[in-house]
Amino acid sequence: MVPLASFLQDPDFIRSLYIVAFVCFIVGLHFLNHPRTARRGNLIAAVGMAIAVIATLLIEEVGDYGLIALGIAVGTVVGVPAARNVKMTAMPQMVALFNGVGGGAVALISWAEYRESLAAGGNPALETLIPLLFAAIIGSISFWGSNIAFGKLQGLIPGRPIQLPGQQFINAALLLVAVGCAVAIASGVESQGLFILILVAAAILGNMVVLPIGGADMPVVISLLNAFTGLSAASAGVALDNVALIVAGMLVGASGSILTHLMAEAMNRSIPNIVAGGFGGVAVAAGPGDGDRGPVRSTDPADVAIQLAYAGKVVVAPGYGMAVAQAQHTVRELADELEKRGVRVDYAIHPVAGRMPGHMNVLLAEADVPYDHLKEMDEINPEFPYTDVALVIGANDVTNPAAREQKDSPIYGMPILDVDKAGQVIVLKRSMNPGFAGIDNPLFYKENTALLFGDAKESVAAVLAEVKEL
Amino acid sequence: MDLLTELTILVLAAFVGFEVISKVPNTLHTPLMSATNAIHGIVLLGGLLLIGPAEGFLTELLLVIAIVFGTINVVGGFLVTDRMLHMFRRRPEPQKQVEEDEQPRLDEAA
Numbered sequence: 001m002v003p004l005a006s007f008l009q010d011p012d013f014i015r016s017l018y019i020v021a022f023v024c025f026i027v028g029l030h031f032l033n034h035p036r037t038a039r040r041g042n043l044i045a046a047v048g049m050a051i052a053v054i055a056t057l058l059i060e061e062v063g064d065y066g067l068i069a070l071g072i073a074v075g076t077v078v079g080v081p082a083a084r085n086v087k088m089t090a091m092p093q094m095v096a097l098f099n100g101v102g103g104g105a106v107a108l109i110s111w112a113e114y115r116e117s118l119a120a121g122g123n124p125a126l127e128t129l130i131p132l133l134f135a136a137i138i139g140s141i142s143f144w145g146s147n148i149a150f151g152k153l154q155g156l157i158p159g160r161p162i163q164l165p166g167q168q169f170i171n172a173a174l175l176l177v178a179v180g181c182a183v184a185i186a187s188g189v190e191s192q193g194l195f196i197l198i199l200v201a202a203a204i205l206g207n208m209v210v211l212p213i214g215g216a217d218m219p220v221v222i223s224l225l226n227a228f229t230g231l232s233a234a235s236a237g238v239a240l241d242n243v244a245l246i247v248a249g250m251l252v253g254a255s256g257s258i259l260t261h262l263m264a265e266a267m268n269r270s271i272p273n274i275v276a277g278g279f280g281g282v283a284v285a286a287g288p289g290d291g292d293r294g295p296v297r298s299t300d301p302a303d304v305a306i307q308l309a310y311a312g313k314v315v316v317a318p319g320y321g322m323a324v325a326q327a328q329h330t331v332r333e334l335a336d337e338l339e340k341r342g343v344r345v346d347y348a349i350h351p352v353a354g355r356m357p358g359h360m361n362v363l364l365a366e367a368d369v370p371y372d373h374l375k376e377m378d379e380i381n382p383e384f385p386y387t388d389v390a391l392v393i394g395a396n397d398v399t400n401p402a403a404r405e406q407k408d409s410p411i412y413g414m415p416i417l418d419v420d421k422a423g424q425v426i427v428l429k430r431s432m433n434p435g436f437a438g439i440d441n442p443l444f445y446k447e448n449t450a451l452l453f454g455d456a457k458e459s460v461a462a463v464l465a466e467v468k469e470l
Numbered sequence: 471m472d473l474l475t476e477l478t479i480l481v482l483a484a485f486v487g488f489e490v491i492s493k494v495p496n497t498l499h500t501p502l503m504s505a506t507n508a509i510h511g512i513v514l515l516g517g518l519l520l521i522g523p524a525e526g527f528l529t530e531l532l533l534v535i536a537i538v539f540g541t542i543n544v545v546g547g548f549l550v551t552d553r554m555l556h557m558f559r560r561r562p563e564p565q566k567q568v569e570e571d572e573q574p575r576l577d578e579a580a
Contacts, residue, residue: 052512071540076545079543079545080549099510232513247479366557
């Protein structure tokens with residue numbers, strides 16, 4: 001053998017390459033700390049991934065390059081256009097989908113590894129078998145759960161909770177079946193049928209757990225499934241004796257858990273509560289606070305234009321409705337026009353505005369809004385009492401004062417943007433339908449609130465035209 | 471590698487993950503989620519490792535699909551993250567300011 005080839009295939013050399021890859025992953029994630037270095041961070045992580053893949057291809061036992069090339073080619077042909085063409089508003093479901101295929105890959109790999117080991121004479125040793133079973137269960141749950149999450153966000157499946165009677169018992173039974181079969185295999189039964197049964201039970205469980213979850217909770221679920229996929233990858237790494245899988249999978253497992261926790265906290269929801277399901281679509285019966293509700297006051301673009309143009313400070317509270325209407329560019333034009341007149345325009349970003357933490361920042365950044373004008377909730381809330389006009393565009397639940405005031409409200413305790421404390425609140429809304437979570441919003445009935453009905457983009461464009469006229 | 475070494479690496483990697491990530495600002499949570507999502511596409515390596523020794527049509531088919539899935543996860547994940555982060559580029563305004571500041575100085579030098 002040529003010396004170079006034997007050097008390249010040296011396990012120590014391959015492990016050294018893996019170490020370089022880990023450094024890339026960690027440095028890359030570290031660079032994601034700041035908007036200015038974030039893009040470089042992502043690039044560094046991608047380079048790390050390329051190094052890890054090349055190092056693995058160098059391993060002596062790796063073969064069948066034709067099939068490998070086929071798999072990578074097909075994956076690239078599917079993945080690149082999907083990532084290139086997805087709209088920024090559809091980002092959450094894209095992440096769900098990418099997460100799902102990752103989980104699917106873990107499940108398939110564990111199944112293939114089990115088949116191989118049966119073909120080679122029987123169950124693998126426990127230290128391989130247990131992580132393999134764990135990876136199979138979690139991978140399968142993640143694949144199917146992510147697909148349901150994708151379907152819900154994409155509108156293929158109704159976003160409202162779909163619940164069967166005795167749901168909790170069915171879920172518990174499915175989990176029991178999966179874990180029971182896993183225990184049976186681990187204690188010596190050699191059966192591919194049982195292994196497939198594990199995958200199927202976990203698949204149904206993935207469907208059943210995510211189906212009853214309302215659309216509003218979906219970001220938390222995607223984040224949770226992201227962490228799950230990471231854990232299952234790490235587990236597969238233990239089974240396959242591959243350090244790269246262990247380290248990268250665990251980095252994701254840890255980050256996904258933190259992110260899930262942060263998101264759940266921002267919505268004042270506990271993770272077990274979300275997984276138990278039911279919230280996010282239950283129409284809430286009229287609460288005791290409903291009696292003193294006045295009529296809503298609607299306004300017109302000319303009036304809004306005057307209020308904005310002569311304000312000193314305007315805070316825009318954008319929500320998913322703005323993104324759906326693709327109004328962010330028009331909103332930025334309006335803000336530019338106002339700033340020319342000396343009005344200070346800031347954007348109040350609720351942690352879960354849009355469909356994921358940071359989603360709204362991405363959408364506004366896309367529209368060239370400078371990020372130092374994007375204020376996080378804790379930063380902007382004390383400023384609302386000094387704000388002349390709060391412009392709520394397509395946001396609903398994150399501005400609902402019921403979260404502060406109405407103890408019986410399902411969102412009571414959720415931190416909100418205190419837009420109602422501004423001098424004047426203008427809410428751009430398509431209709432009086434309740435928001436994503438299906439909860440009525442007392443903000444609309446407040447004395448200092450006026451509603452501008454219509455498509456967010458058209459409304460903002462109309463206001464912009466009026467401001468230019470002034 | 472023995473199991474305990476692997477578990478040691480597992481636990482330490484978890485702590486590195488917590489440390490590195492808990493510092494990411496809210497603004498970047500969606501890109502972060504997307505980037506970490508791309509990183510767990512590393513399961514692709516599992517497919518690469520197994521497909522060589524694998525025998526039988528079904529096993530190979532499972533592994534090819536796994537490689538396809540893993541590649542979609544990696545390639546799509548990093549690309550989509552890059553697209554998102556591309557949005558965070560600074561507005562040209564502050565640079566113009568600098569240029570305008572520098573322009574007179576150049577004139578003076580001339």
